[in-house]
Each structure stands twice: as structure tokens, then as C-alpha cells.
Amino acid sequence: MYNQGLFKSWVPKLGMLLLILLLLVVILLANPVYTGNIGQMVSSTGLMSEHFLWANYAGTIGMSVAIPLVMRLKSRFRSKELMIASLLIMALGTFVIATTQVAEVVIAAGFLFGAAKMVAMIEVIIPTMFIISPTGDRGKFYPIFYPLVIILAQLGGILASNLSLVMTWQMIHIYSAGILMLVAMLCVIVMHNQRFARKMPFYQIDWLSIGLFTTSLMSLAYVLTFGKQQAWFVSDKISYSLVLSVLTMGWLVFRQSGKKRPYISFKLFRQGNVQAGMILLTALGMFMAAGSVVSIYTNAVLGYNWMINASLGLMSIPGMIVGGFVAFAWMKHKLPLKMYIFSGFGAYILYLVVLYFMMVPGLNIESFYLPQLLNGYGMSTLFISVWIFTLDKIPMKDMLPSVGLVMVFRSFVATALFGAIFSWLHYKLQWQSVNNLAVYFDANLMSSNPGLGNYRGVQLSAILAANKTLLGYIIITGIGVLGFILFHQFGSLKYKVARYNFHRSERIIKKEKKKVLEIR
Structure with missing residues (x-):
């Protein structure tokens, strides 16, 4: 007998709902590395910050490797x-x-x-999806799930940063390990022992392809994290x-093309919506990296510590909630995704424009x-809309072998790149700004102790100039992305009908000409 639920029959319905919520919160809050605490981790262990950033990317890569x-x-x-x-x-x-x-x-x-x-998340996501949308409609599920995921990620970073002031960063990880073990013990009691489906033998898994995929992404992660430190x-x-990253990825693509049961299916990327979605995910990665x-x-100009920086994430939570509500209403009324995606990128551009004019030494x-x-x-709008557009009308059996590559592209490749x-650009622009400001140096002003203050002012001015120049480039690129969205069809049939009528009229003209020639 098979059971696609999670819990034993004696657990009440409300208890099942609360347990699913508990599992979801615990799994989403737990992370291998909390980026807000990397500074403390570096000073405590003596390792470089790039090592912990690489470990953070390795967690995302591990999730994408596990999905297929x-x-x-x-x-x-x-x-x-x-x-x-x-959990263990x-x-x-x-x-x-x-x-x-x-x-x-x-x-x-x-x-x-x-x-x-990722394995634990899928176990919780499947029942959560059918609780939110019994028909499996992704348009109803994503507007609730993605804002929840993003908000919990923000809260996890804020919680870790605040607790690190009370205790060491090691204790946060140790307490997390203890909570995960307690939840695992709870699962021993409340989860049933039945199978999800008919038992299948654990064979014909392409371990070589898994190794190639992992090697390619981990090598790329090394390049993107250590590039600046190693002088590229x-x-x-x-x-x-x-x-190594390029060769192993090429080998993987060649190997998967001839497999009966591919580990990752690249056929999905021949579809127009997936190709356009990858362009939009690239743009999303650019804005997230901003x-x-x-x-x-x-940090450098305003002098905020890691706790205040983490608290800035709290200010974005109302916007995430609004994005979820707008998405739910948009999907409920079956409105086209085009303007919803446009609004998400428009909000990001306005965010950068406001910051551009706000950047002053005191704020x-x-x-x-x-x-x-x-x-x-x-962020909330684009996570929902671009994901729905990219994977629209793709069956689950075809989506799972490919979604890992799409996810790692969104969460790691585009953002890290x-x-x-x-x-690199900020470093170059900062030195260019210092060279531009050097003409205002005066030997009399730099001759005594006040010179230190002048050097400090020059450094801050160079950082501000580099920031504004870089934000300007991103804003200009973002305007180009808005143009792409305006001129892209997003599945519209408007031009297809015109093309059909045009080709149909051509066929009629050729047929009439043929009749005239036969009469002559």
C-alpha cells in the first residue's frame, strides 16, 4: 500500500499542517554558511573569506545536483x-x-x-503544493511559496547576525545542528513507514554525469570566488x-545527448520560452549582484556593521509580501505575464536610481x-514570474531532469558572475577616481597630520564615484532589459496569426498563377 502523504493516520489534520510548516521553516532557515557572519568566521578560523563564499556556492551546487x-x-x-x-x-x-x-x-x-x-525540501514541497493548489497549478503555488522562501532566507541571515553578537558564530551552527536532530527525532515518531510509490531498483544512475556536472560547477565557483584574489x-x-569547467560541461552535454535516461536533459533549452527565460534570469542575477x-x-562609507547591514533586509520584507499578493491576484485573473515581469525589473531599476541619487557620505x-x-x-516578483514563464506548461517528468541547471544558473552562475x-569593475573605477582626484592634492595640505584626514576624504570620494559609475552602467543595462521585455511576445499569438494569413495568401496566389499558366 502506498501513501503519498508524510504522517501517520493518528496525526490530526491541523497537526499535519503545523508539522509541515515546522519542517519547512527549519529546513529553509538552516544554511551551511551565513554570509552576514563571514567576517567573524574569517577572523576566527584564519581562512580567507573566499573559502566560505565558495562553501556557500557549494551548497547551491549541491542542491542543483540532487534535484534530478x-x-x-x-x-x-x-x-x-x-x-x-x-536532516541528520x-x-x-x-x-x-x-x-x-x-x-x-x-x-x-x-x-x-x-x-x-534539497532532498528534504522536495519531501515538504510536494505536499505543500497540493495543500495550496490541489490541482497542481503552479500559478497559485509560486506566489505563496517563493515570498515565503525569500522572507525566511532574510530572517535566517538577520537572526544569525544578531545572535552572533550574543554568542559566537560557532554556537549558532551547533544550535542549528541540535534543532535539526530534534526535528529528525520528531519525524521518527510522526512520519509513516509506507512507500511513496512502487519500489524501484536503485540502478542505471549516471554517476559519471553527476561527477562531470559537479566538477564543472565547482571549478567555475572557484574561478568566480578566487578570481580577484588570484589576479584572474x-x-x-x-x-x-x-x-576544466568548460571541458567537463562540454563532455556532459555530449554524453547526455545519447543517453536513454539522461541525468540532465538539455532538450528543454530548445524551447523559446526557456531561452528567453534564461536571458531574464541573467538580468535578474545582474540586479541581485548589485x-x-x-x-x-x-560598510566603507556609512560604517555600518554586519548587524545593521543584515537589518536592511527587514526593510525589503514588506515589498516581498506585496509582490506575492500582486502575483496571486495576477495569476488568479490569468493576466499576461509580460507587464508583471516588466513591473519587477522596473522596480529594480527604480531601486538603483533612488540609491544613485542617495549616495552621500552621511545618510x-x-x-x-x-x-x-x-x-x-x-526580487519577489521576478522570482515568481520568470520561473513561471520559463517552466510554463512543462510536465514534471521533463522538468526535474533540467530544473537543476536552471536553478543553479539563477542562484549561482548569474549572480556570482x-x-x-x-x-573587478569597482576596483578599477575606484583607482580611476583616485587618479582623477589626484590633481587636487596640495603639498601644503598633506604635510602634517591633517593629511590623514584628507587621504580619508579622497578615499571615500573615490568609493562614491566608483559606486555611482557602476550603478549608472547597471541602470542603463536595465533599461535595455525593459526594452527586450516590451518587444518580446511572451507567448502572444498576435504576430502568429498575421504570419499565418501572410503565408496563406502566398499559397493562394501561387495556386492561381498555376491555374492561369495551365489555361494558356
Whole structure:
């Protein structure tokens, strides 16, 4: 007998709902690395910040690697076994990160943590989806699920940053491990022992393709995180890692084209909506990476610590909620996605425009309410709308082998790529600004102690100039993205009908000409 639920029959309906909510919150709040605490992790362990950033990306890569295997795992193991094993692996991973000072161990633990987190998330997401939308309508599910995921991610970072002031960052990970183990013990009691579907043998899994996919993405993550520190292609390690990433990805694409059961299906990327969706996801990654420019401003110019920086995320939560409500109403009335996507990118551009004119050496934190509201609305809107548009009308059996690549492109490749580009550009623009300001140096002003203050002022002016120049480039590119959205059809039949009538009239003319020639 099969049971596609999670809990035993004696658990009441309300209890099931609360347990699903508990599992969802615990799984989403847990992370291998909290980016707001990287500064403390570096000072405590002696490792470089790039190592922890690489471990953070490794968690995302682990999630994308696990997605194509989820249904195979569900057909082989019970939901109870998968959930308990995933929670225990997550607990072990976060405990190892808290207690080791070896960079390779931290990165490997982050990867395993991400893979286990995705398996546990799928176990919770499937029943949650059918609770929200019994028919499996993604248009009703995503407007509720994605704002919840983004808000919990923000709250997790804020909670970790605030608790790190009371206790060490290691204790946050140890407490997280303890909570995950307690939830695993609860699952032993309340989850049933029945299978999700008929038991399938655990064979014909393309382990080589899994290794190629992992190697390619982890090599790319090394390039994007250590590129600036290693002076980019001056370093042989960066060059070799990039070549390795390209070669293994090419081998993977070639290998999957001839497989009967491919690990990742690239056929999905031949569809027009998927190709356009990847362009929009690239633009989304650019805007998300623009947050690094804001962090430079708040840290270097305004002097905010990690706790205040994390609290800025609280200001974006109302915008995320508004984006979810607008999405729900939009999908309910079956309105075209075109203008909804346009509104999301428009909100991001307004967010950057407001910041462009706000960036001054002295600014109170209340001034961030409006831009962070726009930031939250844009992020929530685009996570929902672009994902629905990209994977629209794709069956679940075809989506799972490909969604891992789409997800890692959105959450890692696009964001990390633009983050690396912006970091390099900001460094170059800052030195260019210093050169431009050097003409105002005066030997008399720099001859005594006040010169230190003058150097400080020059440095802040250079940072502000570099920030504004970089934001200007992003805004101009964003206007180009808005133009692409306006001129893209987004599934509209308006021009298809015109093309059909045009070709039909051509066929009629040719047929009439043929008749005239036959008569002659």
C-alpha cells in the first residue's frame, strides 16, 4: 500500500499542517554558511573569506545536483528514511563547519549540506503544493511559496547576525545542528513507514554525469570566488579551473545527448520560452549582484556593521509580501505575464536610481525604506514570474531532469558572475577616481597630520564615484532589459496569426498563377 502523504493516520489534520510548516521553516532557515557572519568566521578560523563564499556556492551546487535524483530516491526509499537521513546529514554538515579549520572540509560539508537540504525540501514541497493548489497549478503555488522562501532566507541571515553578537558564530551552527536532530527525532515518531510509490531498483544512475556536472560547477565557483584574489588569468589555477569547467560541461552535454535516461536533459533549452527565460534570469542575477555595490557603500562609507547591514533586509520584507499578493491576484485573473515581469525589473531599476541619487557620505538608515521596499518587490516578483514563464506548461517528468541547471544558473552562475565582474569593475573605477582626484592634492595640505584626514576624504570620494559609475552602467543595462521585455511576445499569438494569413495568401496566389499558366 502506498501513501503519498508524510504522517501517520493518528496525526490530526491541523497537526499535519503545523508539522509541515515546522519542517519547512527549519529546513529553509538552516544554511551551511551565513554570509552576514563571514567576517567573524574569517577572523576566527584564519581562512580567507573566499573559502566560505565558495562553501556557500557549494551548497547551491549541491542542491542543483540532487534535484534530478529526487524522484529516483523517492522510488527507492521511504519518505521517512529520506527525511531523517537528510536532516541528520544537514546537522552533521553544520556541526563540521563550526568545528573545523580546514577549508576543503568546509567546502565539502557545504556541498553535502546543500544536497541533503534539497532532498528534504522536495519531501515538504510536494505536499505543500497540493495543500495550496490541489490541482497542481503552479500559478497559485509560486506566489505563496517563493515570498515565503525569500522572507525566511532574510530572517535566517538577520537572526544569525544578531545572535552572533550574543554568542559566537560557532554556537549558532551547533544550535542549528541540535534543532535539526530534534526535528529528525520528531519525524521518527510522526512520519509513516509506507512507500511513496512502487519500489524501484536503485540502478542505471549516471554517476559519471553527476561527477562531470559537479566538477564543472565547482571549478567555475572557484574561478568566480578566487578570481580577484588570484589576479584572474595571471594565475595558472584560475586558467586551469576555467578550462576544466568548460571541458567537463562540454563532455556532459555530449554524453547526455545519447543517453536513454539522461541525468540532465538539455532538450528543454530548445524551447523559446526557456531561452528567453534564461536571458531574464541573467538580468535578474545582474540586479541581485548589485547588492554588493550597496554593501560597499554601507560598510566603507556609512560604517555600518554586519548587524545593521543584515537589518536592511527587514526593510525589503514588506515589498516581498506585496509582490506575492500582486502575483496571486495576477495569476488568479490569468493576466499576461509580460507587464508583471516588466513591473519587477522596473522596480529594480527604480531601486538603483533612488540609491544613485542617495549616495552621500552621511545618510540615516531611515532613508533606505523606499529603496529596500522596491528591492523586495522586484526580487519577489521576478522570482515568481520568470520561473513561471520559463517552466510554463512543462510536465514534471521533463522538468526535474533540467530544473537543476536552471536553478543553479539563477542562484549561482548569474549572480556570482556579475558579482565578480562588479568587484573587478569597482576596483578599477575606484583607482580611476583616485587618479582623477589626484590633481587636487596640495603639498601644503598633506604635510602634517591633517593629511590623514584628507587621504580619508579622497578615499571615500573615490568609493562614491566608483559606486555611482557602476550603478549608472547597471541602470542603463536595465533599461535595455525593459526594452527586450516590451518587444518580446511572451507567448502572444498576435504576430502568429498575421504570419499565418501572410503565408496563406502566398499559397493562394501561387495556386492561381498555376491555374492561369495551365489555361494558356
